[in-house]
Amino acid sequence: MEVLAADAIGKLPDRNAAEAVQRIQGVSIERDQGEGRYVSVRGTPIQWSASLLNGNRLPSASLDYADRRIQMDIFPSEMIQYVQLSKAITPDMEGDAIGGSINFITKAAPLKRTLHINAAGGYNGQSQRGSYNSSILFGDRVAQGKLGYILSAVIWDRTAAQDRYNLNYDFSNSNAMQAFSITDLQLRDYIARRRTLGFNGGLEYAFNERHKIMAKGLYSEYMDAQRVRENYFYFNTKTATITTRAADYHTSLYSGELSGQSSFSERFGLDWALSMDKSAFKFMDPDYYPMATFSQKVDYDGLAPDGKKYLAMDSPDGTGDYIDHILPHLASTTAISAEAMKLTQVVNIRSKIKNATSVLE
Known part of the structure; x- marks a missing residue:
């Protein structure tokens, strides 16, 4: 251990x-x-x-x-x-x-009066939003040291963001050259706000040197608010899609315990505990996970003579993009617009999960 x-x-x-x-x-x-x-x-x-x-x-x-x-x-x-x-x-x-x-x-009751305060802040340039975290803890012993207690709270609010692209290749193509053509380019914008919140408390009372009773309680929650926009460009089918999805994931944890310790002699003692723990997950604001996809027909430039999209290093004639600079190259006659896009799919996911454990020892 x-x-x-x-x-x-x-x-x-x-x-x-x-x-x-x-x-x-x-x-x-x-x-x-x-x-x-x-x-x-x-x-x-x-x-x-x-x-x-x-x-x-x-x-x-x-x-x-x-x-x-x-x-x-x-x-x-x-x-x-x-x-x-x-x-x-x-x-x-x-x-x-x-x-x-x-x-x-x-954390349990300290041996003497204790006060801890922490605070910090920052800024995320990618998401262009600030973040902060702070915590406070206070504990003490009273009644000639027989009663001890502790209270603490913490909050951490931050943002995360990323712009990224994914490629899929036509590896199922029987043509060895065309197997390295790109079937679709995925451009993803991801922004998330995350907040962690927690509270903890504890009590301890010593009747004497041989007997004491203790109680602990904890609540913690985690919120992950996601906002995602995905642009997919399908070169073989000459289509482009935009998918938007947004949801607030909320996970919570509750924990409580009542316990005691007794020593009746040097050889005989009793330790007991009664505890209850519960965890839950659900969507919040809205209470489901919505995802919508819009699609339209488009034309692409920069294709190889066989009509496929390649990276330059894989193309039969060297026509294509470089791995660190890949673009869909929409034809000048094509424009992605709200008027041309058509709603093709709507998905709503609902989920509510609860799990609990209780123990008597």
Whole structure:
């Protein structure tokens, strides 16, 4: 087992649980738009590892997967006291933790009065929007140290954007030369606003040196507002399409635990816990995922003598674009316009997923 403490997490710019865990040897992560999302232990598939919160299995709810993999970008790193990583199954674990288990321990009442405030801001030139993050933590002990408490909150609001292109080749063509022709060019504009919000609280009361009771509560939510515009140019069918889609992905996590520790003698003690964890996913504003596609007929210039679109290095006569500068080259007689575009497809996706776990130990 390896342990990563909050002091080590705070020294590095890790904003969520996945990015914090990647600092441990033998752990790798999958990223989405540059942010860590899923964790893999020892190279095993993500769903082979068990993810726990305060020792209890985390429920999974996301649009991407219906299996056990946990979307860890929902969990801010500021709420983590330390992380326990087990790379092998031990007798106290469930038997399905083939790749290992990752246990996130949330912050508990401090030994003395503590106040931490952090704030930062930035600007994304690609999206032309600002971003900020801030967190506050306060904890103390009162009643001669018998009652301890902690309250913390964190918000991280940022934007992400990218302009990118994809190419598809006609590899199914039996003609060896034409197999390297380009069937379609995809130009994609992607803008996303992401917001992570979290609250954590804890209470601890010590009746005496032998008996104490504790309570923990956590709420975290992750909002991913996506706005996408895709321009597709199909050279073989001489068509062009525009696809627009927009949705607000909303994932939330609730966790609560009541526990106690009692020591009756040097050889006999009692530790007990009652916990409830719940995760939910849904679309918000609107409450579905709309996608519309518009299409029109077009003509293209810059084609090879065989009527195909190539990169210059693949073209039979050298006619074509270069890999770092690819354009559709619409003919001068062609213009993409709102009047010429026709609505060809509308897709509305609805999804609402809930998953919960409860444990009495």
